[in-house]
Each structure stands twice: as C-alpha cells, then as structure tokens.
Amino acid sequence: MSSGQSSAPALAPVHGENEQPQVTYTEFHPRWYRPQISTYWWLGKWPYVKFILRELTSVAVAWTVAVMLMQIFALTHSGAFYDGFEALMALPVMILVNFIAFAFLVFHSVTWFNLAPKAMAVRVGGKRVHGILISGPQYLAWIAVSAIVLFILATRT
Amino acid sequence: MVNKETEPIFWSLFSAGGVVAGLFLPIELLIFGIAIPLEWMHQPSYPALLALVHSPITRIYLFVLCSLPLFHFAHRFRYTLYDGLQIKHLNEVVFACCYGIAILGTVTAGYLLLTM
Numbered sequence: 005m006s007s008g009q010s011s012a013p014a015l016a017p018v019h020g021e022n023e024q025p026q027v028t029y030t031e032f033h034p035r036w037y038r039p040q041i042s043t044y045w046w047l048g049k050w051p052y053v054k055f056i057l058r059e060l061t062s063v064a065v066a067w068t069v070a071v072m073l074m075q076i077f078a079l080t081h082s083g084a085f086y087d088g089f090e091a092l093m094a095l096p097v098m099i100l101v102n103f104i105a106f107a108f109l110v111f112h113s114v115t116w117f118n119l120a121p122k123a124m125a126v127r128v129g130g131k132r133v134h135g136i137l138i139s140g141p142q143y144l145a146w147i148a149v150s151a152i153v154l155f156i157l158a159t160r161t
Numbered sequence: 162m163v164n165k166e167t168e169p170i171f172w173s174l175f176s177a178g179g180v181v182a183g184l185f186l187p188i189e190l191l192i193f194g195i196a197i198p199l200e201w202m203h204q205p206s207y208p209a210l211l212a213l214v215h216s217p218i219t220r221i222y223l224f225v226l227c228s229l230p231l232f233h234f235a236h237r238f239r240y241t242l243y244d245g246l247q248i249k250h251l252n253e254v255v256f257a258c259c260y261g262i263a264i265l266g267t268v269t270a271g272y273l274l275l276t277m
Contacts, residue, residue, distance in 0.1 A: 043245070056241070059241040062241065063238065065182045065186060065230045065231075065233060066230075066231060066262065068182075068190045068194075069186075069226075069227050069231055069234075071190065071193070071194060072189065073266060073269055075193060076214070076274065080211075080273055080274075080276075083207045086207050090198075093193065093194060093197070094198040098198070099194070099195060102194030102195050102198075105190060105194070106190050106191055109182070109186050109190060112182060113182075113183040113187055116180070116183040142184075145184060149188065153189065153192070154188060157202075158202055158203075160205035160209040161209060
C-alpha cells in the first residue's frame with residue numbers, strides 16, 4: 005500500500021464497508037475528487053429554494069392542464085358528466101389543491117415575465133432598454149387576457 | 162434524442178409553453194378551480210359552455226392551452242429531476258416519461274376537441 009492510498013477514504017467518494025476502490029493511485033493520477041452533494045442541497049439558501057420552487061411550478065402547469073382535459077372530456081360527454089366534474093371541483097381537498105396550484109401558477113407568471121428582460125437584451129440607440137419596458141407589456145397582456153377570459157365566462161348564462 | 166440539433170426544438174416548445182402558461186392558465190384555474198366552486202361567480206350553464214366550446218376559435222384556444230404548456234412542463238420537470246434529485250443515470254426514462262405525458266395530453270386534447 006502506498007502512503008497515498010492510506011488516506012484515500014478521506015477524500016474519495018463514500019463506499020460501503022467491504023467495497024474497496026479497485027484503482028491503483030499514482031502520484032500523477034492521485035484520486036478522483038467527486039464530492040457527494042446532498043439531494044437536499046437547495047434547502048440551505050433562500051435563492052436555491054426559490055429556484056427549486058420556480059422549477060416546480062411546472063407541476064402546477066401540468067395539473068392545470070389535467071383539470072382542463074377532465075373538464076373538456078366531461079363537457080363534450082354529457083350534462084351528467086359535467087355535473088360530476090363540478091361536484092369534483094367543489095370537494096374541499098380539490099379547492100385546497102387548486103389554491104396551491106394557483107399560487108404556483110402566479111409564481112411562474114411573475115418569474116417568467118421578469119426573466120424576459122434578462123433573456124432579451126434589447127438595445128435602442130446603443131443603450132440597453134430598461135427591463136420594465138420588456139416585462140411591463142407582458143404584465144399588461146396578462147391583465148388583458150385575464151380580463152377577456154373572465155368577461156367571456158362571466159357573461160355566459 | 163436530445164442533442165445539439167434537437168435541443169433548440171425542445172427549448173422553443175418550453176419557451177412557447179411558458180408564455181402560454183404564464184398568460185392563460187392562472188385565470189382558467191382561478192375561475193374553474195376556485196371561484197366557481199366557492200360560488201364567487203355563478204356557474205355558466207351546461208348548454209352555454211357547450212356552445213362556447215363548439216366554436217372553432219375556442220377549440221383552437223383550448224388545444225393550444227392543453228398542448229404547449231405540457232411541453233413546457235416536460236422540459237422544466239426533466240431538468241428539475243436532474244438538478245434536484247441528481248438522477249442523471251435515469252436520463253432516458255425521465256425523458257420518455259415527461260415527453261410521453263406531453264404527447265399523450267396533446268393527442269387526448271386533439272381527439273376530444275375534434276370528435277365532440
């Protein structure tokens with residue numbers, strides 16, 4: 005055993021008790037440096053938590069589409085099916101899940117619109133356009149779209 | 162399946178889906194998942210909704226709303242699993258599941274909206 009190998013477990017990846025590294029280390033190929041990163045690495049700092057929460061908004065997106073597909077299925081099937089869909093949506097647990105999903109959807113919208121100025125560096129006359137001029141119209145479009153959808157559905161009798 | 166040539170396609174679908182999801186999904190879920198069940202607004206009658214959904218514009222709208230956000234989900238969730246859970250060795254399985262859901266949802270939406 006070389007002196008290099010005796011200290012190997014300190015830096016080498018965690019192995020089982022009986023599992024020894026099969027590699028013979030030399031001076032010029034000392035050891036792999038592969039630190040183990042915890043699965044919960046993102047819990048340490050708020051920006052990391054925010055990043056993972058932002059990424060998880062995709063689950064709320066998929067959930068909302070699933071609800072819409074159920075609704076379209078019920079709607080195009082029969083009135084009785086649609087009554088069933090309404091009864092399902094009225095369950096307290098569904099309202100709770102939808103509240104949480106809605107919060108995630110809004111988080112997606114806000115982070116998405118705020119990201120656009122960082123992704124698009126628009127320059128006018130050599131000067132970079134302020135971020136608010138890029139994300140602002142998207143917020144306006146969001147409000148307009150929401151108002152139109154709400155108006156259409158609120159005026160159906 | 163994902164390489165230098167195909168990545169822009171997946172990324173474009175992710176991006177387009179992100180815009181559609183950001184603009185349209187919150188109000189849809191707010192109305193049908195929260196406001197109507199809690200009786201904050203009155204429930205449109207079944208015939209009125211059926212008439213609405215039979216219009217070609219509504220059908221295109223609903224198809225886009227079901228399809229693109231699912232491709233947004235597929236891309237983003239795939240990378241969440243890579244980064245969050247560090248399961249790069251399950252690359253192919255995760256890819257197939259995520260885009261499988263997106264394609265299944267798109268086909269279902271297309272079928273329902275075309276055959277109603």
